[in-house]
Amino acid sequence: MSETAGRTVVVATVLCGFCSVLVAGAVMVLKPKQDINKELDFKKNILQSAGLMNAGTDIEEAFKQVEPIVVDLSTGDIAQGVDVSKFNQDKADKNPEYVEQLDKKEDVAGIKRRSKLQKVYLVKKEGHIDQIVLHVYGKGLWSTMKGFLALDKDGNTVKGFNYYSHGETPGLGGEVDNPKWIGQWPGKKMFDAENDFKPMTRVMKGGVNLSNPQAAYQIDGLSGATLTSVGVEHTFNFWMSDMGYGKFLTKIRNGEIQ
Template structure:
């Protein structure tokens, strides 16, 4: 009976996982509409593509609809081992292929949404980072899985903190400059556009968020792809 129930429920579970993923992607980009169907919104607004992180190009080598990015990171044939200096996000291995989500309006790129992950205090935080069409301005950030301390590191889920991200800048002089700071951002600082308020009482989680964002926007992550995408060379 248990086996039969598992088989019968698998399709429903898969659908629920897909809807949850669509919800988090749309929410990270500030595009989620509460009064519309999630799958319909996603299919109408978003195109899923796979990127080869080594070349920075789109690839059809794997299917975007069935690709399991986290599982591929554990496959030594299609992932790389990171050195301690490279692994600022503390993920150990980085997959060769990654899913990206493109939002287009009238055939023109509007936003791009990237999967990100990295270790905080107690757990690996999994989320999505959305960029505006310039590839330099943050449109939003949201985490869908973590076990950080409620009221401290768990404040990554606080809408007021997440609202600090849109409009922040990423790159400066060719490097990833965006980061969380201890306390509050000084609006008079020359670096204010690249800084986000740290999480009070949660230094290690704040450091983890900085590290994971900088990793995935850096050379080992999507930087090469973003450079080629906005030059029209990603394929």
């Protein structure tokens, strides 16, 4: 190797080493800040679904009225022996002790498996449950769409809903995060109280006819995005069923969980 080629290799190696140290250092320094921002964003989405997020809202302050609990979906009870402050939903979603594979008939939302332990957020007012915020997710056309659904203390009436993550096409399925479409959800009912609290959500191609007696369960379909719309309907009907939060919401309605 000539002297010049040797020097080039040395300079390139030193430069590469220096740059990797710089990048690794930046990652280490920024990681705690990124984690804090991620946590704040998560809380913001929960507050938003419950209608508690306005311009200027202090997220940490507003979140003081939210009490996280961990629910065992198989019984509908608050999970025993689980420390909610240490519970990590992402880890639970991979823990074979909690994960249940869903067979084809059960897997309405196209998620293949789900943890029987789910973190739920109770919005409390003067010590009593005012709203229940539930994490819901299911397959759209291109992606798993993830959101938070806030229900009134009656365990049936929607207070608010938002998708915080999806990969549907902007302008088509991506309209699931359009505030106008989202604005239809408050006031809708999840269950038919006259019919054993059967999950009833329907996303209507062509739009909801408000004079239809079933309109309380219906949401406008997204034009040019029937497959995403069907995904939304299936997501709700899965999570409101006994494979989802059905048993827990029955206990809320019966006053067994306060």
